[in-house]
Amino acid sequence: MATYELKTPVSEQDIRKLRVNDIIYVTGTIFTARDEAHQRALKLKAGGKPFPINSNGLAVFHCGPIVRKVGDQWEIVAAGPTTSTRMDMFEDKFIEAFNVRVVIGKGGMGKRTADAMKKYGAVYAAFTGGAAVLAAKTVRKVVGVEWFDLGMPEALWIMEVERFGPLIVAIDSTGASLFDQVKTKVEQNRQKIYADLGIS
Amino acid sequence: MQASDLEAAVVKLLRLAVTDLPQDVEKRLQAFLKKESHPTARNQLEAILENVKLAREHSIPICQDTGIPIFYINVGSEFPLLSSLEGILIESTRRATKEIPLRPNTVDPIAHKNPGDNTGYHMPWINWSLVKGSDLQITVFPKGGGSENVCRLAMLTPGKGSVGMKQFVIDSVIDAGANPCPPTILGVGIGGGADICLKLAKETLLRPMGERHSNPEIAKIEEELLAAINRTGIGPMGLGGDTTALDVHIEVAMRHPASFPVGLAFQCWAARRASATITGKGEIKITSHKVK
Numbered sequence: 001m002a003t004y005e006l007k008t009p010v011s012e013q014d015i016r017k018l019r020v021n022d023i024i025y026v027t028g029t030i031f032t033a034r035d036e037a038h039q040r041a042l043k044l045k046a047g048g049k050p051f052p053i054n055s056n057g058l059a060v061f062h063c064g065p066i067v068r069k070v071g072d073q074w075e076i077v078a079a080g081p082t083t084s085t086r087m088d089m090f091e092d093k094f095i096e097a098f099n100v101r102v103v104i105g106k107g108g109m110g111k112r113t114a115d116a117m118k119k120y121g122a123v124y125a126a127f128t129g130g131a132a133v134l135a136a137k138t139v140r141k142v143v144g145v146e147w148f149d150l151g152m153p154e155a156l157w158i159m160e161v162e163r164f165g166p167l168i169v170a171i172d173s174t175g176a177s178l179f180d181q182v183k184t185k186v187e188q189n190r191q192k193i194y195a196d197l198g199i200s
Numbered sequence: 201m202q203a204s205d206l207e208a209a210v211v212k213l214l215r216l217a218v219t220d221l222p223q224d225v226e227k228r229l230q231a232f233l234k235k236e237s238h239p240t241a242r243n244q245l246e247a248i249l250e251n252v253k254l255a256r257e258h259s260i261p262i263c264q265d266t267g268i269p270i271f272y273i274n275v276g277s278e279f280p281l282l283s284s285l286e287g288i289l290i291e292s293t294r295r296a297t298k299e300i301p302l303r304p305n306t307v308d309p310i311a312h313k314n315p316g317d318n319t320g321y322h323m324p325w326i327n328w329s330l331v332k333g334s335d336l337q338i339t340v341f342p343k344g345g346g347s348e349n350v351c352r353l354a355m356l357t358p359g360k361g362s363v364g365m366k367q368f369v370i371d372s373v374i375d376a377g378a379n380p381c382p383p384t385i386l387g388v389g390i391g392g393g394a395d396i397c398l399k400l401a402k403e404t405l406l407r408p409m410g411e412r413h414s415n416p417e418i419a420k421i422e423e424e425l426l427a428a429i430n431r432t433g434i435g436p437m438g439l440g441g442d443t444t445a446l447d448v449h450i451e452v453a454m455r456h457p458a459s460f461p462v463g464l465a466f467q468c469w470a471a472r473r474a475s476a477t478i479t480g481k482g483e484i485k486i487t488s489h490k491v492k
Contacts (some may be wrong), residue, residue, distance in 0.1 A: 078264035107378040129381035130263040131251040151314040182440045
């Protein structure tokens with residue numbers, strides 16, 4: 001359980017050092033993307049059209065923030081993670097197409113994503129669900145917003161963060177998953193609980 | 201009392217709900233942190249408690265998912281603004297969305313359009329009870345999507361009875377895993393019918409932490425299920441640990457002889473709620489929070 005400070009763009013070499021249960025803090029540029037942004041991004045890619053930002057080595061954050069405009073500058077009010085499993089159907093292709101190195105969310109992701117992380121060199125990092133104020137406090141500046149037509153939660157918010165974290169590495173670039181490890185233990189516990197409650 | 205006074209009071213309640221976690225929930229989180237043995241789980245609970253503190257200090261929403269607007273209303277038949285109450289609740293929701301701000305969460309399920317103000321078809325959702333007298337009791341209960349997505353209904357056969365209910369609860373909690381942002385609060389509604397048991401399940405999430413059902417037999421099942429869920433090892437945010445649920449609340453209705461309906465409602469740790477009583481004369485008393 002080591003602690004690392006990462007600066008974007010993150011190199012593949014730095015990502016390959018990380019292991020499940022490590023704690024990381026990210027400084028630099030991250031952008032939010034939820035279901036509809038993932039879908040649109042992959043459609044653009046398939047149509048040979050460009051993605052609006054250079055995402056090489058950046059972190060993508062599964063988050064639909066609350067944002068408000070102060071003067072002519074956007075300000076992040078609250079920005080905790082959303083459930084990542086909804087993005088499982090897109091993330092392997094997204095990592096391949098856009099070369100993101102860190103995927104930040106909550107709740108974990110499946111084998112398809114873990115395989116892509118192993119192949120291309122990326123990690124999944126869990127941020128505490130609901131801890132939206134802690135997250136927002138690390139945002140230094142909203143650099144821009146794309147696809148605002150999708151609505152505030154689904155738009156692509158690009159921001160500069162300082163020591164965004166603590167993030168727990170929950171899938172590493174060997175494909176190991178903390179959530180799988182917990183699931184195995186929970187399965188063993190299920191049988192004991194059944195016996196205690198008289199469930200046959 | 202003017203409609204605008206009531207509107208302001210409802211906006212205030214929504215603000216309290218989303219920015220100031222009720223004391224009983226915060227104390228429950230602190231008590232579970234004391235008992236928690238896993239380092240990662242402790243790290244998560246500490247982050248949660250730090251976040252709760254910051255949200256309260258700065259009056260910022262605890263979680264960016266400020267939920268869909270749900271109201272529980274007990275309104276006296278003599279309450280002066282009875283006939284305009286629905287419109288006031290809708291307008292308060294619009295104002296709160298802009299002023300607090302809340303995340304605009306209501307999406308048209310067919311057109312996929314977001315009106316941007318948390319209203320639209322059946323939103324806000326209002327649970328009405330008409331009572332005697334001239335007072336209005338109002339509870340706001342903004343409910344997030346992550347915990348709502350794992351809510352379940354089981355129409356069990358009566359032969360499976362309570363044991364079937366317990367298995368359904370344990371299996372649902374394990375299947376939900378990390379997704380509802382554990383530690384969660386579980387509301388279990390038993391009996392009535394498909395819609396009734398789910399309605400009871402959700403409503404019982406409003407019960408204060410640690411308060412048991414008045415029927416000792418049901419209270420015992422609540423404690424038994426809570427202890428069992430906390431032996432699953434799912435832990436805060438599904439990263440492993442002893443703290444998977446903060447409480448289990450059960451409510452029952454009589455059932456049809458052929459049915460054994462069980463509704464299961466999940467609430468994330470950010471159990472946001474706020475209540476007030478507004479008298480017919482327009483006096484406003486916030487009952488859920490200590491307000492300066």
